[in-house]
Amino acid sequence: MRHTWMVAALALVGAAVAGCSKGEGCLGDAAGCRVETPCKSLSWTCEGGSLELKVLAREDEARPGLDALSSAGDVQIGNDQVVAVIAAIGNQNFLDPNGGGLLDLYNRGKDNDSINQVLTVTGILPGDSVRYTKLEILDERPARVAVQVSGTLDGRPDHKVYTRYEVRPCEPGIRIRTEIVNGAPDNAMWALSDGFYWSKREPLPFTPGEGVGFNHPSFNLLTINGAYRTAPFLASTPVTDPAASYALVACNQQVIEGFQSDVVSTGGLVRTVVPPRGYQVYERFLGVAAGRDAAAGASLAQEVRGKLFGEKTVVLSGKVEAPASLAGSGFRTSVLVLEGTAETPAEKRVPWSQAVPGEDGAFRVRVPAGKPWVVEVHHFGKKSVERVFDAVNADADLGTFTLPATAKVRLEVSDTLSGAWLDSEVFLVAADDATRTGAAGTFHGQMGSCSPWLGPPPGASPACNRVLVRSGVAEFEAPLGKFHLYAFKGPFWTLARRTETFTPAGGTYAFRLRELAVQPQGTITADLHVHGAASFDSSLPDRDRVLSFAATDLDVAVATDHDVVYDYSTVVAELGLQQKLSTVTGVETTAHIPWFKIPGSDFPLVIGHYNFWPLAYQPWLPRNGGPYDEQLEPGELFDRADTLYTSSVPVVQLNHPWAEAEFGRDLGFPRALGLNALQDLPAKDDGTVGGMYVRARGKNANNAHHAQEVMNGTENDLLPAYRAFWFYTLSQGQLSTGTANSDSHGLVDNTVGVPRNVVFADTAPGTGFEVDRLNEGIRAGRVLGTNGPVITAELSDKDGTFRPYGFTPVQPGSGSALRLKVSAAPWVPVEEIRVVVNGAVTKTFSGADLQRPGDAFGWEGLVRFDREIPLSELALPAGRDAWVVVEAGAPLPVVGDVGGGFSSETVPHGTKDGIPDTADNDGDGAVTEKDVATGAKVGPMRPPPPPQDEAHPQFHFSQVVTGGYPFAFTNPFILDADGNGRFDAPGAESK
Helix, strand or coil: CHHHHHHHHHHHHCCCCCECCCCCCCCCCCCCCCCCCCCCCCCCCCCCCCEEEEECCCCCCCCCCCCCCCCCCCEEEEECCEEEEECCCCCCCCCCCCCCCEEEEEECCCCCCCCCCEEEECCCCHHHEEEEEEEEEEEECCCEEEEEEEEEECCEEEEEEEEEEEECCCCCEEEEEEEEEECCCCCEEECCEEEEECCCCCCEEEECCCCCECCCCCCCCCCHHHHCEEECCEEEECCCCCCEEEEEEECCCCCEEECCCCCEEEEECCCEEECCCEEEEEEEEEEEEECCCHHHHHHHHHHHHHHHHCCCEEEEEEEEECCCCCCCCCCCEEEEEEECCCCCCHHHCEEEEEECCCCCCEEEEEEECCEEEEEEEEECCEEEEEEEEEEECCCEEEEEEECCCCEEEEEEEEECCCCCECCEEEEEEECCHHHHHHCCEEECCEEEEECCCCCCCCCCCCECCEEEEECCEEEEEECCEEEEEEEECCCCECCEEEEEEECCCCEEEEEEECECCCCCCCEEEEEEEECCCCCCCCCCCHHHHHHHHHHCCCCEEEECCECCCECCHHHHHHCCCCCCCEEEEEEEEECCCCCECCCCCCCCECCCEEEEECECCCCCCHHHHCCCCCCCCHHHHHHHHCCCECCCCCEEEECCCCCCCECCECCCHHHHHCCCCCCCCCCCCCCCHHHHHHCECCCCECCCCCEEEEEECCCCCCHHHHHHHHHHHHHCCCCCEEEEECCECCCCCCCCCCCEEEEECCCCCCCCCCHHHHHHHHHCCCEEEECCCEEEEEEECCCCCEEECEEEEECCCCCCEEEEEEECCCCCCCCEEEEEECCEEEEEEEHHHCCCCCCCCCCCCCEEEEEEEEHHHCCCCCCCCEEEEEEEECCCCCEECCCCCCCHHHCCCCCCCCCCCEECCCCCCCCCHHHCCCCCCCCCCCCCCCCCCCCCCCHHHHHHCCCCCCEEEECCEEECCCCCCCCCCCCCCCC
16 A cells, blocks of 8 residues: 555656755754754744743643643643643553644633644554654743654654644744654655544534535545645634634645545645655644634634735625524534635635634634635525625625524423423424425535534534423524424433424424333443543533433443543533432543554554443543553453452443444454354464454453443444344353443434443442442343333243343253343334344244334333243253343344455455345345445445334334334343353354
8 A cells, every 4th residue: 555655656756855964953863953943934923922831740630622632741832822732752642652742732711622633644554653752842931932752653763753843922823843854775755744633523624725625535545645635724613612723834835735534634745755865844833713613723824824925815704694693503604705706616616714603793704815705604504695706805894694584492391290391302303395405404515414404413402403401491593494393301201292383483392201111120221332522533512411311311321432531420410410310430442553463454453442441530641541552452451451440340341343444443353353253263362363352462361341232323234243243252152241332422423322221230320329230230241232122031940930131040941931021112113022042033023912002102002012931932952051132123124244244354255254244225135245335345234214104113213213223132041051050152053
């Protein structure tokens, strides 16, 4: 891959860069050298101007914004306008191999840090990041303060790198200069750049260019060379408050070159082939402006370019008015400013700025002088007004832009029995085709489409088509049209619906909900995989995150933010929920740096994601005290976590074990290995991928997790694959608890608590909650996973005593039976019940076997099935140990293994691995090669489309459990059929 890129670059560049002489900064590689000060031609003047320089200590734990990562030992430099934090050597975070990157950059006095991190890179492969090994503090006050870091490209000691971060008085940003020397005997292909790690978080990169702005070409590792574009600057826009917009401008060249995506952006020098002893210098100014739009950063970038290159700019101002006040409208109104005329095709117009009007409707943008402009005003995610202006050569007032009428909506949600106000969530669904089309919107083509679009999907409520209701009341603005309004408080409550037509007159809409007696006695509900703004890929504010727990009536939420331990207890107390809701501090380790090589793979891998809880929340430490997880096998990671728990009964959970890789990073260890579920695991490491899965390089083996996800997310697209892998491990004798978690990152991607775990545990939420008791129930397999149906099941032993499911073996007798009861809220359909033995469905109940409620919005008809089933009807293997799982909900979709699984390079195409990889996408009732998407080897695994007919049993369910179908599963009964006191696993050939 590197060779392919270099060949293309050689053709592009065609000439080598000359070598350097001694004395040019660190280019001569002299001992103790100092990088020259960056951007010498750039200047600001002001009165006074103080500077700050300090090494952060434990007591400096306050964090300024959603993305702040600073910890003890990091270096903070700043002036009276901005503050920057550079990671200490060894304080590793995310993609940074060893510290030395820019962690935080924010406006002084504002909690608005909005970047995960900014790294020095020369490409996108693991060896293209810089591993800094030395940090020097340069106190040159009153002129400047600076930090110099030095190191090499990661794994390439002959490619030396030196970077200087510098802050001067008065300046709204940080100056950066990087010098890199090719000490190798071969040519090097470099794209020396700043890498911005957005990770699908709400900051979006914005660059001027024909048809660009927020819209950038998609790419993968093989096509990335074609995604590079030049631009005068890179800006960013956030969609939550408080927030900052960033501006990247090169000082030593007229443009920056890079690629842009909602995961990673780069901006830097033009791709260049550098010969032996050659070097590159990249100088840039990275500015930060308080603002919730691209205009804040873009205007600053234009100001910087004016100082550097003498470019002339003008300020365009205007006002947006609406029949209803814009006060509190947040990010729902957006002004896009494009270079062009009425005759310029949309794809040829050049976006230069994007502004969010203030509460008074006013907006201001700085743009190049002498150009004609098209100004678009977007409201609720779609263009509402467009006006064209001739070439503008001086500051201009563009006048007033009037938006169409909208509706002011008030929701009221209360308890049917007590009349008390309820925390809840309301979904708005377009009720006719005209509304569905008219209310559909996006954020300038990004973040997906919603109908209605009430606000940016990653942000605070209202988001997309969802509104959080706090203490029974929510008020918001909405587009006009006809909508179904669904009031929802989780799967164990009634569902309420109203169908209303929103008009400019607005309205108040009341709902009444009722808790249902479906949750088994002695249980507690828990979501064991939840993200909030502490995660690098979430921007949901803590208040809304905690409110979402209460809105869906969760008892326990485990904070599992990516690579940082987090604690929601303070917010729980602030909202007065501490007697109803308990939270647990944990982490989802998220390996970023590919390194793990397995047979058959040409590209290094990572080990995927694991949850650990409970852990101590220590915000003065890197990752808030979470374990370092890079370049470790799972067992080695488990060993590190062993020293961090706050409980003697911790839990390690393997997350989404068969999820697809994202941006070249594996999300599940078993899939990364390419395990074959048709083959038994070896007892120890034998050099195969199965051996890698079970091996131990320390105390813990790589498969020593206590739990693994069977359901991950509200959408059930990969449920068949996760289910198949869990069944495989049970048959291998690996008794890890199957769990069901939302993996929610916001209000829209997944609904928190759907699915959830119903855990048999001797504890309750509130001040007396004991996490040890919860974890004991989980580790014992006393867990039901569900997104609606509730299964209670017991199995009688040889003495006639009924035993619960879990990992304690049960010795059955000749008259043993399975006592089975299935209940659900009336709006949750139960169309099928399945008994699974050793991975195969051996008994199914459907049709006349099941009861159906008469009113989906009522509270009667909860019990759908209640019966004892003789074990003799379950086709158990005679005289052999077995495991039994019960499932209930919808019929499973038709899926199959067409060969190659999801294992990409590690399993040759056509080799079946026992894991479903393709759905019946053509609807002919069978899975064949015809179902595979064009150009793909396998897949997709799309769930069945949501029903459009209200008479369909899943219609109402699908409106609030989007992308999912009803599904619940028990953990296994372990049958010790031969009575030897242990479980003799049936193996891969058992089903």
